[in-house]
Amino acid sequence: MAHVLHPRLLIIGNANTGKSTITKLLLSNPSGYKGKIGKTPGSTLLIKPIHQEDMQYEIVDLPGFGFAKKSSHRREEHIKKQTISHIEKHHRRYFLGLVVINILRIEDELEKYFYKKKQTIPLSFELITFLLEFAIPLIILINKVDKVSVFDKRRIITYFVNTARQYGLNLVHLDDFGYDYAQALPYLEFSALKKTNLGDLKQALYYVLRNYQEAQDK
Numbered sequence: 371m372a373h374v375l376h377p378r379l380l381i382i383g384n385a386n387t388g389k390s391t392i393t394k395l396l397l398s399n400p401s402g403y404k405g406k407i408g409k410t411p412g413s414t415l416l417i418k419p420i421h422q423e424d425m426q427y428e429i430v431d432l433p434g435f436g437f438a439k440k441s442s443h444r445r446e447e448h449i450k451k452q453t454i455s456h457i458e459k460h461h462r463r464y465f466l467g468l469v470v471i472n473i474l475r476i477e478d479e480l481e482k483y484f485y486k487k488k489q490t491i492p493l494s495f496e497l498i499t500f501l502l503e504f505a506i507p508l509i510i511l512i513n514k515v516d517k518v519s520v521f522d523k524r525r526i527i528t529y530f531v532n533t534a535r536q537y538g539l540n541l542v543h544l545d546d547f548g549y550d551y552a553q554a555l556p557y558l559e560f561s562a563l564k565k566t567n568l569g570d571l572k573q574a575l576y577y578v579l580r581n582y583q584e585a586q587d588k
């Protein structure tokens with residue numbers, strides 16, 4: 371019997387942003403999920419694709435880096451190197467990448483880079499730019515929006531979108547995205563806890579998956 375290679379969904383972002391919680395939501399049988407969802411950053415350490423019955427894709431929930439108070443510099447470097455070589459080697463199997471960002475950390479992160487080291491690029495934008503080099507379609511998931519008011523959510527997202535533009539990234543809301551990755555990059559506000567916009571995310575995921583499968587069949 372031929373071994374079936376499932377297209378892969380990449381879930382990537384800093385530590386503690388909700389990657390494993392989102393992974394669980396995108397499984398066919400969430401209660402069968404064996405991964406760790408942690409209060410302490412750094413819950414996920416291994417790169418191991420997850421697949422369950424009746425799933426058209428498998429998920430790779432990457433270990434998060436940055437912001438982990440406990441983690442050592444050496445460990446951070448190890449995770450970064452591991453991530454880079456993994457993407458370089460396997461990028462063709464990814465039909466979509468979800469870059470998960472914690473809305474509560476956006477202002478901190480951007481301000482830190484703006485005022486202290488203006489010559490460098492903020493971590494999230496660096497990650498996005500890196501992934502775009504491999505032509506993996508991305509969705510920026512701005513997670514944990516249940517933790518902020520509607521007013522703050524709008525303010526923080528506007529700040530994020532405006533700053534991204536300065537780094538050459540044209541972010542548009544998933545609702546306004548025409549699936550032309552040469553033109554723009556979609557973002558979606560999200561709450562893994564409240565399942566806010568989970569339906570929209572799944573719809574986009576299956577759309578991109580179909581495009582990927584059609585391109586493979588040619």
Ligand SMILES: Nc1nc2c(ncn2[C@@H]2O[C@H](COP(=O)(O)OP(=O)(O)OP(=O)(O)O)[C@@H](O)[C@H]2O)c(=O)[nH]1
Nearest residue numbers: 385386387388389390391408412413414434562563
């Ligand atoms: N309020 C709120 N909490 C969330 C949300 N998503 C995740 N969390 C919580 O955030 C914490 C971290 O979640 P994880 O899914 O383990 O995060 P992770 O990105 O996989 O973390 P690492 O594997 O350590 O990089 C857990 O306590 C989750 O319950 C959300 O949308 N809203």
Ligand SMILES: [Mg+2]
Nearest residue numbers: 389390413414
């Ligand atoms: Mg995790």
